[in-house]
Amino acid sequence: MNIILNNGVAIPAIGFGTWQIPEGEVAYKATLYALNAGYRHIDTALAYGNEKSVGKALRDSGITRREIFVTTKLPAEIKGYKETEAAFYRSLGNLGLEYVDLYLIHAPKPWGDPGDGMNYTEKNIESWRAMEKLYRDGKIRAIGVSNFEPRHLEPLLEAAEIMPMANQIRIHPGAVPEKTIAYCRDKLIAVEGYSPLATGRIIENAVLKEIAEKYGRSVAQICIRWSFQRHYLPLPKSKDEARIKENFAIFDFEIAPEDMEKLDRLSL
Template sequence: MDLQTRIPICNGTSIPCVGFGTWKTPNDEAAASVAEALRVGYRHIDTATAYGNEAGVGKAIAESGIPREEIFLTSKLWNPHQGYQSTLDAFERSLEKLQTDYLDLYLIHWPHDRKYFDNWEEKNIETWRAFEKLYHDGRIKAIGISNFRPRHLENLFNNCEIKPMVDQIEIHPGMAQDDMLAYCREHDMVVEGWSPMATGRIFSVPEVQELAAKYNRTVAQVVLRWHVQRGVIPLPKSVTPSRIAENSRIFDFELEPQDMARISALTDCGWSGLNPDNLVY
């Protein structure tokens, strides 16, 4: 395996096994960090309308000299833009900022939920129908969702023509998401993990520090390797060139089964605090 090894998606396409995340990275820094990630060998770039950096990401890709078809590019629909026509309009704005005429993957960033809308089921379905249209029109290679829980997914499953192909959720030691992983696999969805370093708190966890010393690796490399061996696509982010390169060097070692289990059993390693029940936008 290497950075460009691809994991099959149920529709016959595939996605590189590690992505480069850009959450909370401003436009200029996103342009520089994505350029460096592409130089190092990443070919899977993840952004979102809500990140406010699609223009920076698009600039880096356009100036990289790498053929567009070699790069797997993901963006996400922000919740205030949900609805059929508003989704189509938001998609066009994203393409313009990203300087591309298609996306490899488009995700609904967060589900609408009963906390915000009495008709949340209908809103999610309207949005998904727009996703299906864009997919049928060849504007998106794969469609999926982010941060959806089973109750949100069952609503889509019962009302869709095309099932979601990917679910991007928060995954890291202390938040292994075993039940959600099993659920997604049961429904043929590839799982991506955002915030793989537990928003930075994983670096102070003694058990992971011990394993890093055992394998003569960094904490980040051990954690990313744990993701990959579980079949989860991690989305590490950094704006530091040395760390961007460091996070890519995870394919020349393997965690032993007992160490995988030890990491998976960890608790209280950090959590973003974000979920569909308390999201503010």
């Protein structure tokens, strides 16, 4: 099942997240488990420090490159034209690939910067110019942003020659940034939902446990299926083979509208 981006590129509607999966054997094996389970969309970032192992697993999997959708990200601390180009080629080298499917500005401002990110507007636009060039050169099939709110997107859209194709933001039951989602959809920017399990915090929630029991599914599957049904493009992460399989097994059931609404309104 794919979502079609505004430039016609198809992105698989569920992806495998790799944040906090350590470089080396763990990331290598986890990526192979994901590909074996059926994921064809892998989400990494230069900042995750595991691109080398993720890339090796992609190459060793025996799956044709065209069949796998690979996302990586420009670190939040790296902004500017030349800096972006250099960081992109570092990622490409780490991954050992000829091109990346989706390249994202990881965040509008460096992590830990207490400001609202608006003082990085010009720098983000410079990065965007470099990404447009890489896109035109065929090194990236789609370009986008992450953690951008409408106020960060507005000046970028005004300056952009190529519109962003995706915005990766945190979405799970209990965290639904409706304004950003509505803004993106209005501008034909696909929304990707990261931390669909609230980085693990959601698993013991009582309301979710009740819904999960009703469907004979796990809490993780309910959260991922909810995100999938809302077209939020969930990116679940696990390093455990059984959980990786479990998190992908969400295509054979459907959550009823009244339960979808309960999940929309959940507070953690």
